Amino acid sequence: MTTDTSARYVTEGEAFDRDMSYIPDRVTAEPGRSRDPFGGEELDVPTWPVEPGRYRLVAAKACPWANRSIIVRNLLGLEHVISLGLAAPVHDARSWTFDLDEDGRDPVLGIHRLQEAYFNRFPDYPRGITVPALVDVETKQVVTNDFPWITHDLFFEWREHHRPDAPDLWPADRREEMEDVMQRIFTEVNNGVYRCGFAGSQQAYDDAYDRLWATMDWLEDRLAGRRYLMGDEITEADVRLFTTLVRFDAVYHGHFKCNRNRLTEMPALWGYARDLFQTPGFGETVDFGQIKAHYYVVHQDINPSRIVPKGPDPTVWATPHDRG
Amino acid sequence: MTTDTSARYVTEGEAFDRDMSYIPDRVTAEPGRSRDPFGGEELDVPTWPVEPGRYRLVAAKACPWANRSIIVRNLLGLEHVISLGLAAPVHDARSWTFDLDEDGRDPVLGIHRLQEAYFNRFPDYPRGITVPALVDVETKQVVTNDFPWITHDLFFEWREHHRPDAPDLWPADRREEMEDVMQRIFTEVNNGVYRCGFAGSQQAYDDAYDRLWATMDWLEDRLAGRRYLMGDEITEADVRLFTTLVRFDAVYHGHFKCNRNRLTEMPALWGYARDLFQTPGFGETVDFGQIKAHYYVVHQDINPSRIVPKGPDPTVWATPHDRG
Numbered sequence: 307m308t309t310d311t312s313a314r315y316v317t318e319g320e321a322f323d324r325d326m327s328y329i330p331d332r333v334t335a336e337p338g339r340s341r342d343p344f345g346g347e348e349l350d351v352p353t354w355p356v357e358p359g360r361y362r363l364v365a366a367k368a369c370p371w372a373n374r375s376i377i378v379r380n381l382l383g384l385e386h387v388i389s390l391g392l393a394a395p396v397h398d399a400r401s402w403t404f405d406l407d408e409d410g411r412d413p414v415l416g417i418h419r420l421q422e423a424y425f426n427r428f429p430d431y432p433r434g435i436t437v438p439a440l441v442d443v444e445t446k447q448v449v450t451n452d453f454p455w456i457t458h459d460l461f462f463e464w465r466e467h468h469r470p471d472a473p474d475l476w477p478a479d480r481r482e483e484m485e486d487v488m489q490r491i492f493t494e495v496n497n498g499v500y501r502c503g504f505a506g507s508q509q510a511y512d513d514a515y516d517r518l519w520a521t522m523d524w525l526e527d528r529l530a531g532r533r534y535l536m537g538d539e540i541t542e543a544d545v546r547l548f549t550t551l552v553r554f555d556a557v558y559h560g561h562f563k564c565n566r567n568r569l570t571e572m573p574a575l576w577g578y579a580r581d582l583f584q585t586p587g588f589g590e591t592v593d594f595g596q597i598k599a600h601y602y603v604v605h606q607d608i609n610p611s612r613i614v615p616k617g618p619d620p621t622v623w624a625t626p627h628d629r630g
Numbered sequence: 631m632t633t634d635t636s637a638r639y640v641t642e643g644e645a646f647d648r649d650m651s652y653i654p655d656r657v658t659a660e661p662g663r664s665r666d667p668f669g670g671e672e673l674d675v676p677t678w679p680v681e682p683g684r685y686r687l688v689a690a691k692a693c694p695w696a697n698r699s700i701i702v703r704n705l706l707g708l709e710h711v712i713s714l715g716l717a718a719p720v721h722d723a724r725s726w727t728f729d730l731d732e733d734g735r736d737p738v739l740g741i742h743r744l745q746e747a748y749f750n751r752f753p754d755y756p757r758g759i760t761v762p763a764l765v766d767v768e769t770k771q772v773v774t775n776d777f778p779w780i781t782h783d784l785f786f787e788w789r790e791h792h793r794p795d796a797p798d799l800w801p802a803d804r805r806e807e808m809e810d811v812m813q814r815i816f817t818e819v820n821n822g823v824y825r826c827g828f829a830g831s832q833q834a835y836d837d838a839y840d841r842l843w844a845t846m847d848w849l850e851d852r853l854a855g856r857r858y859l860m861g862d863e864i865t866e867a868d869v870r871l872f873t874t875l876v877r878f879d880a881v882y883h884g885h886f887k888c889n890r891n892r893l894t895e896m897p898a899l900w901g902y903a904r905d906l907f908q909t910p911g912f913g914e915t916v917d918f919g920q921i922k923a924h925y926y927v928v929h930q931d932i933n934p935s936r937i938v939p940k941g942p943d944p945t946v947w948a949t950p951h952d953r954g
Contacts, residue, residue: 316935511937560884565941568892607934611640613835617889 322504368600383469494521503562646828692924707793827886
């Protein structure tokens, strides 16, 4: 698995700024409309029809943004209508690849680089090749890589195909507060750890670190008084927080210098994270070996040796959480 | 404080190999002889006389090898006979400097770079400019930088000048075992953390990590059953282990990838380390800010951004250790 040394994540002197421009298409139950009662009006982006068997979700176990979509697909029981392709943890500067598959090709799409599916759609696609990506199997074209909408639409648009006891991941009566919680988690935690790790100056790092820990303390407090972020039931907000927490001690603590505490030192957050890890749909999507390989090998500008740490011990994730 | 980007600590493909060739001179009570009853015969290296006020110990709070000598000087009460100069945490590729002092010069030696004292002794000195270094104040020449012998001789040769209640750091009745313990601590822990951090290949790192943790587990076990390494009293072996433990969570855990556990997760070792930290002579020699600045700024080949992490919280060192 060669990696291109030209990939750079840190811009000297600058704070990390995530490019949030994605292919904005949506997959919806009705053409041109979303079923989400919160803002479920006409959409001004291209829509594709909900259709069992038509799409392949391409994810990577290494990537937290892709991990969300794997978990939501599991929780909702959508495995039988949307297939899953998994890219290898170590990609090069051009693309995620299917190095884990036989002959290095995705068995359904037949491609080696996910980039091919992007180029099938837009021959001059100018942005990063990201996961998750929803791919139209017949044309092998990427439909969308807009990760927050992918999980949103798996819930609202694919409802007819959910398993009967699927959780209500977007409870209407707590929606407004949940959007605020998710927004804060995104900017301060999900992306906050990257803002620490890819900071191009001490000042940018210090700022990101202070923001991260202010929100970690707020979450610790919030989760001391309730089992999940929005109350007694798992929601989308929990999925979004979990994918960062599960990577925290393995990569963000050391590699991204988020080292005020280990997650294991935050009693409520650590119990909460294990509670989710041990819930069907979550833990089986986590591969600590792939997670560590991805971060430590791909980010050569912050780990030039590409050596992957052996620690920490992942078996602690199976210990009792006492939150039931 | 500029740092030369040519400094390299990692050799690709190779294990880290510490250069252990030092200026071998000794300071002894009798010319040409050591008073150490264990091997206290004729010495085949140049000896300098014990003489109050003649020498200046140049150390740096950042450096674990130098930290030993500061602690031993404190414990034995030698402050009134050997003065102490402290170099700044961030050195360049050529030398430690006196950037912390007024005008950037040591107030006694009047030099900016410690290198000058090495060159006064050997104009073509070809090796690294290291601390601790014992300097003859009048000639401004380095006498020796052979760190294990510096603390050894502070004990055996300067006895007339120890304070009356100075501890017996080298108990004769446990000497043989203590030498074995110190040897294991040196190769597996003191230098072992560097062998993890400066490994030039995954294999070299994995080997160093396994050796480090095998000995950390052995120490945890040993210290579960006794207050100090050799029993009820502090010895030189404790000083040598302490200087690595006190840096463990601040730098070795993340920067050197020694991340199986934090020190705070090893109950006996963590209690033991705090016990020593809170003993007069130890804690006041520790400056976490200088320690972190040194490792994260100087080792650019493993931390190119030179960003210094804000964590972890050092106030935990003041918590009760319950080992009395």
